[in-house]
Amino acid sequence: xxxxxxxxxxxxxxxxxxxxxxxxxxxxxxxxxxxxxxxxxxxxxxxxxxxxxxxxxxxxxxxxxxxxxxxxxxxxxxxxxxxxxxxxxxxxxxxxxxxxxxxxxxxxxxxxxxxxxxxxxxxxxxxxxxxxxxxxxxxxxxxxxxxxxxxxxxxxxxxxxxxxxxxxxxxxxxxxxxxxxxxxxxxxxxxxxxxxxxxxxxxxx
Amino acid sequence: xxxxxxxxxxxxxxxxxxxxxxxxxxxxxxxxxxxxxxxxxxxxxxxxxxxxxxxxxxxxxxxxxxxxxxxxxxxxxxxxxxxxxxxxxxxxxxxxxxxxxxxxxxxxxxxxxxxxxxxxxxxxxxxxxxxxxxxxxxxxxxxxxxxxxxxxxxxxxxxxxxxxxxxxxxxxxxxxxxxxxxxxxxxxxxxxxxxxxxxxxxxxx
DNA sequence: CCCGGATGGTTGACATCGTAAATTTACGAT
DNA sequence: ATCGTAAATTTACGATGTCAACCATCCGGG
Numbered sequence: 001x002x003x004x005x006x007x008x009x010x011x012x013x014x015x016x017x018x019x020x021x022x023x024x025x026x027x028x029x030x031x032x033x034x035x036x037x038x039x040x041x042x043x044x045x046x047x048x049x050x051x052x053x054x055x056x057x058x059x060x061x062x063x064x065x066x067x068x069x070x071x072x073x074x075x076x077x078x079x080x081x082x083x084x085x086x087x088x089x090x091x092x093x094x095x096x097x098x099x100x101x102x103x104x105x106x107x108x109x110x111x112x113x114x115x116x117x118x119x120x121x122x123x124x125x126x127x128x129x130x131x132x133x134x135x136x137x138x139x140x141x142x143x144x145x146x147x148x149x150x151x152x153x154x155x156x157x158x159x160x161x162x163x164x165x166x167x168x169x170x171x172x173x174x175x176x177x178x179x180x181x182x183x184x185x186x187x188x189x190x191x192x193x194x195x196x197x198x199x200x201x202x203x204x205x
Numbered sequence: 206x207x208x209x210x211x212x213x214x215x216x217x218x219x220x221x222x223x224x225x226x227x228x229x230x231x232x233x234x235x236x237x238x239x240x241x242x243x244x245x246x247x248x249x250x251x252x253x254x255x256x257x258x259x260x261x262x263x264x265x266x267x268x269x270x271x272x273x274x275x276x277x278x279x280x281x282x283x284x285x286x287x288x289x290x291x292x293x294x295x296x297x298x299x300x301x302x303x304x305x306x307x308x309x310x311x312x313x314x315x316x317x318x319x320x321x322x323x324x325x326x327x328x329x330x331x332x333x334x335x336x337x338x339x340x341x342x343x344x345x346x347x348x349x350x351x352x353x354x355x356x357x358x359x360x361x362x363x364x365x366x367x368x369x370x371x372x373x374x375x376x377x378x379x380x381x382x383x384x385x386x387x388x389x390x391x392x393x394x395x396x397x398x399x400x401x402x403x404x405x406x407x408x409x410x
Numbered sequence: 411c412c413c414g415g416a417t418g419g420t421t422g423a424c425a426t427c428g429t430a431a432a433t434t435t436a437c438g439a440t
Numbered sequence: 441a442t443c444g445t446a447a448a449t450t451t452a453c454g455a456t457g458t459c460a461a462c463c464a465t466c467c468g469g470g
């Protein structure tokens with residue numbers, strides 16, 4: 001048997017590629033990340049990464065997974081600090097926006113509109129669902145405490161949809177209506193919490 | 206003077222390019238649209254479109270503008286049918302989602318996350334704001350009638366952000382949680398309307 | 411001790427892209 | 441007919457992702 005890379009070495013180089021790619025993403029965005037550019041920075045030839053990844057898209061996927069991990073860690077860290085579910089929701093919402101502002105390109109790859117067919121279960125999908133569950137739990141807790149009403153999953157969807165919409169409209173440059181993202185965030189959070197805190201039977205419309 | 210294209214001819218060819226590009230977008234998405242492919246279909250050489258557009262991005266922008274026009278027309282058409290602002294909001298929300306489902310690629314280009322710097326006022330920005338105003342007006346009307354409370358612009362933001370978030374998460378394939386888009390839409394609309402229909406002083410949280 | 415083979419890495423090539431520059435074509439006025 | 445100029449094409453360049461062929465290095469078995 002010839003000298004073979006053990007799993008640690010393979011994983012090490014994979015991580016190195018992923019790290020460089022992540023930094024390049026942060027600097028120059030998706031279209032600024034190039035296999036030849038990566039290779040140049042890694043000090044290897046353009047084809048070497050193909051020993052560790054199937055394709056460029058697989059490198060992207062690795063970067064996506066890492067980004068989701070960072071994102072989820074931030075959300076959990078903030079959430080763990082707050083016992084009250086509504087306060088937790090507000091705080092994680094603010095952190096959500098902060099993440100997108102701190103790492104706009106990371107957010108872009110995570111939620112890119114032109115992703116490959118999601119027919120098979122991808123790693124980033126798994127990370128996504130890992131971050132989704134705590135949100136549902138928060139909503140469930142709020143419902144159990146009588147602070148909110150409705151189906152926890154529906155409520156979680158409402159929250160996620162609002163945050164994602166706010167962030168992506170901002171990142172797409174469609175929100176430059178004179179107000180900062182943080183300013184816009186508060187009314188959205190207020191509306192969200194208000195809408196969820198009303199007994200359905202009390203609703204007038 | 207040699208034969209010169211008059212403005213009508215120029216505009217005609219621009220529209221033709223734009224039409225072909227739009228159809229190709231609808232069929233094969235953003236990355237499926239290629240200058241050489243366009244040219245082949247138009248029966249001209251790859252460079253000819255450059256007589257009518259500065260760059261590929263300018264063609265994209267034209268497609269974007271056309272898409273925004275179609276989108277706005279649909280929204281207005283639906284909105285004009287309903288006198289009650291809240292019903293109007295719900296109906297346009299549903300139409301919003303329907304548009305994104307009917308023309309997913311159009312929605313993609315319109316709100317692509319990696320757009321060029323929005324430093325200068327672009328045509329699609331103008332169309333966007335043209336569609337934004339009626340939404341604010343609807344909210345203002347609801348507030349004036351006492352059906353909603355708060356700043357109309359804030360309310361409009363809440364609505365837009367929810368619809369856009371819902372649609373983009375769906376288009377990015379992040380929502381495959383067993384429920385259809387239309388199912389998800391209704392709770393979001395409900396929450397939105399509920400949150401806006403509560404007097405701030407009545408809010409418990 | 412040396413040699414065969416597998417394994418990791420490199421080089422070179424290909425097809426494709428957007429587009430700049432040079433070139434050709436075609437028409438209207440002289 | 442010819443010439444000037446606008447329109448269109450051809451050619452070419454530098455990218456890109458990736459395939460295929462090649463090379464180099466190290467290992468176990470003789």
